[in-house]
């Protein structure tokens with residue numbers, strides 16, 4: 234096996250930087266503000282939070298000058314000349330902020346998870362349809378250069394048999410995570426499940442999951458889980474994770490093994506990719522923007538070129554479905570079939586949607602598969618499943 238590393242200069246003129254508003258000045262909002270300060274792709278022109286002093290403090294402490302701060306997205310957009318919105322609010326506020334952005338006519342890059350439930354996520358797909366706007370989900374852990382190398386290796390292993398991810402961490406993050414239901418599956422595993430789809434191109438069909446809270450856990454709900462997913466073409470995905478395991482901790486990206494027809498590949502989640510295959514396999518480690526900077530680069534490129542980014546909301550539904558199916562399986566002890574879950578979620582989306590135009594659009598799809606594989610920004614991820 235050989236690995237080559239590209240070195241590449243990124244040069245984008247500052248006047249090409251897209252003016253953006255960040256909504257949400259919490260912990261992750263600060264990470265976005267810091268990243269934007271040196272981004273060649275976008276620049277911060279506005280910051281919105283319901284907590285105005287918090288937003289003002291964030292701008293001051295992060296030395297972000299010339300930034301319009303406020304509690305109203307409409308007003309901050311009007312006063313700042315923003316051309317796009319980055320939604321870094323808590324999951325329960327994602328819809329209202331995305332809706333406001335789309336109704337103003339701006340594309341939005343929204344933090345994961347796109348919604349707290351699948352029906353709420355499906356409603357946002359129809360909202361994007363109705364407005365003709367773009368909602369891209371920032372699944373930032375797709376953007377790691379060694380993940381790209383692993384993906385290349387996996388594409389050369391022939392048919393796949395088994396993929397495993399181990400994620401063992403000890404996170405102390407006071408706030409909503411330590412109080413929420415399923416802090417591992419909902420807040421963290423979505424990254425790994427999404428990366429699985431990205432690496433293999435296989436889509437989830439069903440899952441059997443067990444989730445529990447170890448006796449010493451500092452989380453209110455299940456911080457540990459194991460799950461076995463059946464994927465398209467008979468591939469199995471075996472997941473084991475914990476957010477309260479102090480010792481032999483893995484990377485935030487997890488530790489990956491992929492076993493195929495012609496060999497196997499491993500990624501430690503950081504900077505080590507290893508391939509053991511019948512033939513010599515060459516992979517390149519690119520030097521692209523990583524993590525949220527990579528996500529932003531993909532978003533700006535798609536807005537500028539009017540193309541559909543790979544993490545457009547439609548595509549992300551399958552990643553969220555893996556999370557929700559795993560949580561349901563853990564609660565019932567039963568295997569959960571993803572197509573059944575999606576059909577039930579679609580019916581609930583229609584039954585609970587508050588906007589007439591969005592409800593009518595949902596009903597007009599006829600089926601969830603039709604809705605997720607069509608539309609202006611549509612991709613065909615679930616149609617493949």
Ligand SMILES: NC(=O)c1ccc[n+]([C@@H]2O[C@H](COP(=O)([O-])OP(=O)(O)OC[C@H]3O[C@@H](n4cnc5c(N)ncnc54)[C@H](O)[C@@H]3O)[C@@H](O)[C@H]2O)c1
Nearest residue numbers: 257258259260261262282283321322323324326344345373
């Ligand atoms: N991609 C990653 O690796 C990663 C890492 C951490 C967090 N996140 C995601 O980022 C998001 C924010 O997480 P956080 O840790 O910063 O949360 P946080 O609680 O620290 O901050 C959220 C902020 O949103 C504000 N807010 C809530 N509702 C609002 C509304 N309607 N309008 C304007 N502001 C509103 C709150 O006042 C708060 O300041 C979550 O979706 C989380 O899952 C992603």
